[in-house]
Amino acid sequence: MYFSRVVFRAFLDRKVGMRSVFTSSKHDTANPNWLRVGLAFGTSAFLWGLLFRQHNTDVHEYKVRLGLE
Numbered sequence: 001m002y003f004s005r006v007v008f009r010a011f012l013d014r015k016v017g018m019r020s021v022f023t024s025s026k027h028d029t030a031n032p033n034w035l036r037v038g039l040a041f042g043t044s045a046f047l048w049g050l051l052f053r054q055h056n057t058d059v060h061e062y063k064v065r066l067g068l069e
Contacts, residue, residue: 063069 060069
């Protein structure tokens, strides 16, 4: 009984259509929120910097363990 109720609910939702809880309105693509854009790109650049630094540290440790440096 529970399964048929779930299937019926899914069919009804698809038929009637539901608005997403997380989307209240469409974003204005002509006027972006520059603070959020800057934070997104800044965070991305920071994480890439950490990744490259960790990679260089790992390569250096690998070479030291092999006796190459």
